[in-house]
Amino acid sequence: MRALVLEAPGGGLRLEEVPVPEPRDGEVLVKVTSCGVCHTDLHVIKGETAFPTPAVLGHEISGVVERFGSGVEGIEPGRRVVASFIMPCGSCRYCVRGRDDVCERFFSLNRLRGVLYDGESRLRRADGSPLAMYSMGGLAEYAVVPATDVFPLPEGLPAEESAILGCAVFTAYGAVRHGADLRAGESVAVVAMGGVGSNIVHIASAFGASRVIAVDVVGEKLEGARELGATETVNASESDPVERVREITGGEGVDVSFEALGRPETFAQALGMIRDGGRMVAVGIAPGESTAAVPITQLVRRSQRIVGSYGARTRADFPDILGLAGRGFINPQRTVTRKYQLEEAARAYEDLDRGEIRGRAVVVV
Structure with missing residues (x-):
């Protein structure tokens, strides 16, 4: 063969x-x-x-x-x-x-x-x-x-x-179903519209998310995300994605964010998009032993959660x-x-x- x-x-x-x-x-x-x-x-x-x-x-x-x-x-x-x-x-x-x-x-x-x-x-x-x-x-x-x-x-x-x-x-389903335990009516932001991120948008929409915000740096990928159920899109090459997501949500942030690329900067962005009491689900595999800084006091005082989801x-x-x-x-x-x-x-x-x-x-x- x-x-x-x-x-x-x-x-x-x-x-x-x-x-x-x-x-x-x-x-x-x-x-x-x-x-x-x-x-x-x-x-x-x-x-x-x-x-x-x-x-x-x-x-x-x-x-x-x-x-x-x-x-x-x-x-x-x-x-x-x-x-x-x-x-x-x-x-x-x-x-x-x-x-x-x-x-x-x-x-x-x-x-x-x-x-x-x-x-x-x-x-x-x-x-x-x-x-x-x-x-x-x-x-x-x-x-x-x-x-x-x-x-x-x-x-x-x-x-x-x-x-x-x-x-x-399969990876997107695990992130939405188990990592986020997404409930109907919750708001979502998804960072990076590759194969997994696109499917997180698709599945979060199917699970009844009230708002699905797709974030990427490529306009064509954001257009594709709309076809899969994204209610809004943010082009991170044109504006600060954290500020833009918070603006869309009236300054509050989303209930759940997903990071689907595995880079320290997008990890930090996804964490910055969640509201008080919100969840950030890390899905993207990072090269080597990449690390990302986490603001400890914010995480504790605002009762936020970071969850890893492999599949x-x-x-x-x-x-x-x-x-x-x-x-x-x-x-x-x-x-x-x-x-x-x-x-x-x-x-x-x-x-x-x-x-x-x-x-x-x-x-x-």
Whole structure:
């Protein structure tokens, strides 16, 4: 099969022929239809996030079940499926408590070592040398996914665009549903209109937010946010975004702000937008060990909260996400604005790095 390989951080992506992986007990082999283009992959490509190399990246996929290992039930070959980037082991202390968004084995084995839960990667070169897997390694024609993370795609949803349900939508849903615990009628500001930020706007609107203020520095991205449900937009290249959000809200600030870029300056901006008693949800992954200053006295006196949100809870939330998408409350077609072929994937990440992609792009395999 063809797979896009990152040889080393900063070394670029190269298309290679590698053996088709084999699923083991409790695993599913998926013929990949498409894979989302995410900033988290870009951090690895640029060496801003540590990950073993050589590796195959790509962590939100749609596809078709090819075959599966022993112990897998309820999934038949030929079924259209999607998978999320958090692949729960199902047995660690967090998974058994329903908190598979912080699955111990996912973080210690997959995110640190690039392997699955028996300590080995399923991907290898023709000479037998291993290739690390970032989640399932979706930038390839086939991917092995734990059965805990394989979900049937509802009829009527498009196969290619639905790949983004596994990270861009999944991450946004977790931030809105659990990080913010957003209630109908509350006001929201979202900083950074990338794939995740755009979907936070979309989902917050679907959850009944009374006001959704989108913040970015690119006018085209703000226009796209309006199409997804933003009631107001703020161009941070033209005015101070904190002052502008407070002006829109009559000086009070919003009930909830979301930061979806992972930069110290946008973190501070999002925190400055919330009212007394408000919540700020940090969603964006930062390069390296970036830090942001927090005004301690303001946080304490004004009873504000800062919450980190990495993703949704795979086994409990993904069926709900798919249900919302199937009923039209979440529309992945409205977020996907570009498609690339597998041989063009390196260019997709270059375009992403230049800020040229509005919403989300997908690589069609």
